[in-house]
Amino acid sequence: MPVSRLLIANRGEIALRIHRAAHEMGIETVAVHSTADADAMHVRLANHAICIGPPAASESYLNTANIISAAEISGADAIHPGYGFLSENAQFAEIVEAHDIVWIGPKPEHIRTMGDKVEAKRTAGALGLPLVPGSDGAIESVEEAARIAEKIGYPVIIKAASGGGGRGMKVCNSPDQLDTLIKQAGSEAKAAFGDDTVYLEKYLGNPRHIEFQIFGDGNGNAVHLGERDCSLQRRHQKVLEEAPSPVITAEDRARMGGIVAKAMADMGYRGAGTIEFLWENGEFYFIEMNTRLQVEHPVTEMITGVDLVREQIRVADGKPLSFTQDEIQFTGHAIECRINAEDPWTFAPSPGLVTAYHAAGGMHVRVDSGLYAGYKIPPYYDSMIAKLIVYGRTREGCIMRLRRALEEMVIDGVKTSIPLHCALMQEPDVLNGDYSIKWLEDWLAKQAS
Structure with missing residues (x-):
């Protein structure tokens, strides 16, 4: 059966963008929203609208149970996550598919693989994509990092394996900074993403x-x-x-x-x-x-x-x-x-x-x-x-x-x-x-x- 009713698990301009595409295809839309977004344009234009929680994203747009409940209540047969929020959450994708709802996104295993930057780099290399010189995976010790940095040359950049937005990233210009910066990057990553795993790459000067x-x-x-x-x-x-x-x-x-x-x-x-x-x-x-x-x-x-x-x-x-x-x-x-x-x-x-x-x-x-x-x-x-x-x-x-x-x-x-x-x-x-x-x-x- 083709998709006939699409739940948009997002807000703002991307929710409106998805709504427009769906309507042009003859597909009904379901807008889910927090109490703060009750007057949002996509909520006004969608065929159906369901409030899924208070303003905090953790209690609304990141609330898997509420979104799935909204899909079942509204009779939605597909979910589009937009970008941000749950769009790259492999577990959410699996839950959607387990409820016999079409997941408008990549296969969950590919989301999971590419969401882990160490595994993504390993996979990309195996697929023939050119890589930045650096560690093959997570850095296990300062000694290992020092050997790699010496081989590829300073400056190097230490990166968090999870997350993004510049958090858990440190540029290291010399060996005497390495230990301190690895610890700082790991601490930032742990606080932001719950994972202190870091890896190391050659730092490109002006890319x-x-x-x-x-x-x-x-x-x-x-x-x-x-x-x-x-x-x-x-x-x-x-x-x-x-x-x-x-x-x-x-x-x-x-x-x-x-x-x-x-x-x-x-x-x-x-x-x-x-x-x-x-x-x-x-x-x-x-x-x-x-x-x-x-x-x-x-x-x-x-x-x-x-x-x-x-x-x-x-x-x-x-x-x-x-x-x-x-x-x-x-x-x-x-x-x-x-x-x-x-x-x-x-x-x-x-x-x-x-x-x-x-x-x-x-x-x-x-x-x-x-x-x-x-x-x-x-x-x-x-x-x-x-x-x-x-x-x-x-x-x-x-x-x-x-x-x-x-x-x-x-x-x-x-x-x-x-x-x-x-x-x-x-x-x-x-x-x-x-x-x-x-x-x-x-x-x-x-x-x-």
């Missing part, structure tokens, strides 16, 4: 963050949909993304895309996934895989014309991919600005009442947001409130259109990161595509001095 969008049918067929450049970051959090990357050639795209697609086909991967690399001096180094839809997926949709959420639902429903690799064409350029409810320079959160809202419009301008005038942004969740995505036939044309769209966008009543994006669109390095993962933090430091 870019390049990721490839892949899609598999779970039966040994997989394709890539090109790369995204996500190098403009602050504290390991992406601020702006673009596709294609200004530094990747068509030849490198075809070569690396072919490698990642083959790896996913060999793995039997199902659904959407993103393989993330550091890129430096023409070389790619695998860092992690995200077994879910990415926040920045719209830029890929803009340059390929593929609706990734629609394809997720189709593949989870047992259908084959609706396109072959040869049918995927890359056209033009797209940039996404993440708009957060926060001070654009101090980054302090700014929840509150939206007194006026006007979404930018015009040709090739897309705004993914659940905002409206009179909506009260709650203080309990991630501060991202909108995504402005703009397309152009060329990168230069895209930037000109993005400048205009940013000037046109109105969100009153709270502080937002729009002024930051406006400033970035005037910077020569950004305009020339000449930036790395360190560029934004260095630039921000200069602005503050």
